[in-house]
Amino acid sequence: MDQQLLDRLVHATIGKSNVAGAVLHVTSGDGELDVISSAGNLQDDSRYYIASINKLFMSALILRLAAEERLGLDDRLADFVSEEVIAGLHVLDGTDHSRRITVRHLLSQTSGLPDYLADKQRDGRVAIADLEAGMDPAWPLEKVLEAVKTMTPHFPPGTPGTARYGDTGHQLLELVVEEVTGGSARLALQGVFDELGMRHTHVAGDSRDADSVPVRYKAREVDIGRFIGSTGNDIISTARDQMTFLKAFFAGRFWPKERLGELERWNKVFFPFEYGVGIQRFAAPPIFTLFRRVPPLIGHAGSVGSVAFYAPAKDVYFTGTVNQ
Numbered sequence: 273m274d275q276q277l278l279d280r281l282v283h284a285t286i287g288k289s290n291v292a293g294a295v296l297h298v299t300s301g302d303g304e305l306d307v308i309s310s311a312g313n314l315q316d317d318s319r320y321y322i323a324s325i326n327k328l329f330m331s332a333l334i335l336r337l338a339a340e341e342r343l344g345l346d347d348r349l350a351d352f353v354s355e356e357v358i359a360g361l362h363v364l365d366g367t368d369h370s371r372r373i374t375v376r377h378l379l380s381q382t383s384g385l386p387d388y389l390a391d392k393q394r395d396g397r398v399a400i401a402d403l404e405a406g407m408d409p410a411w412p413l414e415k416v417l418e419a420v421k422t423m424t425p426h427f428p429p430g431t432p433g434t435a436r437y438g439d440t441g442h443q444l445l446e447l448v449v450e451e452v453t454g455g456s457a458r459l460a461l462q463g464v465f466d467e468l469g470m471r472h473t474h475v476a477g478d479s480r481d482a483d484s485v486p487v488r489y490k491a492r493e494v495d496i497g498r499f500i501g502s503t504g505n506d507i508i509s510t511a512r513d514q515m516t517f518l519k520a521f522f523a524g525r526f527w528p529k530e531r532l533g534e535l536e537r538w539n540k541v542f543f544p545f546e547y548g549v550g551i552q553r554f555a556a557p558p559i560f561t562l563f564r565r566v567p568p569l570i571g572h573a574g575s576v577g578s579v580a581f582y583a584p585a586k587d588v589y590f591t592g593t594v595n596q
Contacts, residue, residue, distance in 0.1 A: 273298060275307045282309040285594060290490050291577075293318075296592035297511040299519070305588065308511060313595075319472060319484040319508050320593050321500060323574025326507045327442045328521065331379055331550025333449050333460050335527035335535075338375075342452050345376040345549070349444060352451040357417060361385070364425045372429045375448060378441035379550040381541055382430055386423035387438025394422040400575075403496050404489050410502035416443050435539035435547050446504055458504050468516050468525075473509040477501030484508045487576050488596050514591035518571060518580045522589075536570070545573070554581065 278298060285294045293314030299306045310316050337343045343352075350358045350371045361370040362385055369384070377383040388411065389399045402409055426436045446457040453460055458475045465473045474480050481501065486493040500506035523529060538546040538553055544560070546553040548570075555568040567585035577594035 301587035332526040437541035
């Protein structure tokens with residue numbers, strides 16, 4: 273890998289699958305490799321919506337609190353939230369499992385809770401379909417809780433070998449952060465950005481959002497500003513700032529480096545991804561790579577083609593997006 277090769281790879285994505293822009297930053301752990309390339313309507317320093325990579329940030333907040341022994345990963349969600357929040361949150365086949373949900377379940381996608389974004393709501397609507405259609409509804413946590421309590425869970429919390437990917441768990445972790453720290457998740461996230469010197473990163477929902485490159489869905493731009501500004505944990509960032517965070521995460525800034533292996537308890541979620549404790553794993557099958565050996569990547573991806581992954585076997589990091 274060098275600058276010339278990366279430029280060719282990134283420029284080759286433009287125009288394919290309605291991709292109007294791409295940026296990719298690649299670095300090695302020893303610092304000998306450090307290249308970034310962009311094309312189309314994205315520049316090296318463009319701000320973009322990172323989508324579900326925000327889960328890695330929320331995981332970092334929770335893991336740091338656990339490492340500091342301010343909470344335990346197997347503590348119950350009910351210990352951190354009000355009765356109003358927990359009552360009727362997870363009722364399956366007439367059995368209320370709400371008080372069985374733990375912090376670990378929420379981090380690892382093993383709570384069984386419905387996904388307020390991708391699962392059908394009681395009225396048959398699917399929130400992600402509304403966003404794709406160009407609608408821009410706000411989804412504050414209160415609305416998430418209201419919707420989830422009317423939806424059917426997938427399985428009891430902690431069912432062995434079972435996980436279901438969704439956004440609900442990491443939204444609920446906001447309440448855990450707030451209870452333990454005494455401040456909002458938004459404030460805690462901004463603290464991480466400040467700590468790491470991520471000057472071009474912020475939680476969505478203010479005037480700086482207008483500086484970001486609009487997300488595209490197929491051939492058109494979509495305005496989802498109300499949605500991402502309402503969650504309290506959606507993030508606008510750059511490939512370079514994402515690299516700063518990613519390297520800090522795997523260097524043990526939030527969870528001891530010698531214990532990172534404890535997070536690698538993988539369950540299948542959707543092909544070809546698996547989920548551990550607050551982190552995601554991508555392992556491409558040989559047919560995807562023309563039978564060339566490609567090492568597994570761990571970190572997180574986002575629904576807009578955003579990536580923040582580490583390849584331990586090669587000690588190489590990747591961040592960027594195709595913003596589609």
